[in-house]
Amino acid sequence: MKFAAIVLAAGSATRFGGDKLSAMLGGEPLIRHAIRAARAAPVERVIVVARSGLDIGEWEGGPPVERIELASNALSISLRAGIAAVHGMDGVFVFLGDMPRVPHQIASHLAAILGESYAAMPRYKGKPGHPVLLSASSFADVERLTGDAGAGKLLKARGDIAFADCDNPGVMLDIDRPEDLAGL
Numbered sequence: 001m002k003f004a005a006i007v008l009a010a011g012s013a014t015r016f017g018g019d020k021l022s023a024m025l026g027g028e029p030l031i032r033h034a035i036r037a038a039r040a041a042p043v044e045r046v047i048v049v050a051r052s053g054l055d056i057g058e059w060e061g062g063p064p065v066e067r068i069e070l071a072s073n074a075l076s077i078s079l080r081a082g083i084a085a086v087h088g089m090d091g092v093f094v095f096l097g098d099m100p101r102v103p104h105q106i107a108s109h110l111a112a113i114l115g116e117s118y119a120a121m122p123r124y125k126g127k128p129g130h131p132v133l134l135s136a137s138s139f140a141d142v143e144r145l146t147g148d149a150g151a152g153k154l155l156k157a158r159g160d161i162a163f164a165d166c167d168n169p170g171v172m173l174d175i176d177r178p179e180d181l182a183g184l
Helices: 030-040 075-085 106-114 136-143 152-156 178-182
Strands: 003-009 046-050 065-069 091-096 119-124 132-135 161-165
Touching: 003 030, 003 075, 030 046, 030 091, 030 106, 046 075, 065 075, 075 091, 075 136, 091 106, 106 119, 106 132, 106 161, 132 136, 136 152
Parallel strands: 003 046, 003 091, 046 065, 119 161
Antiparallel strands: 091 132, 119 132
């Protein structure tokens, strides 16, 4: 199967006070942790949907990192832009730019369990996390999303989601406020 990855990074980070994805964690900007996790997935390319001015870095080797410049607080617009950029893929991993601790091996596991499912997701202590692997059969539904909701509403309404139980809280950990980052 052929997969791509999308890293959503176009929001304004108002709860953080702005420029969240450039905040430093472990000596590098937060966004680069998410891109690194996306590049570790079994993908042919990584598309970063980012606001203007966000430095996503230069990447060598591995799957190429492409950028779609977009400024929108509506998660659906960013997700739709990313999906529109992938053609001929059997699925797309959706990574969030503010989730720096996603375990790199989880994406391969999701790819292995996707099968004929609508999507595959990690689950930590019974709660779904990220990244989400959307099958190509979900793309038309994603194109109809509006507002600040991602694919969560679509996924909750489906009975054909493959879950990978995982013991790593990194699939749940996102950075919304400066204190979240300081806690790491």
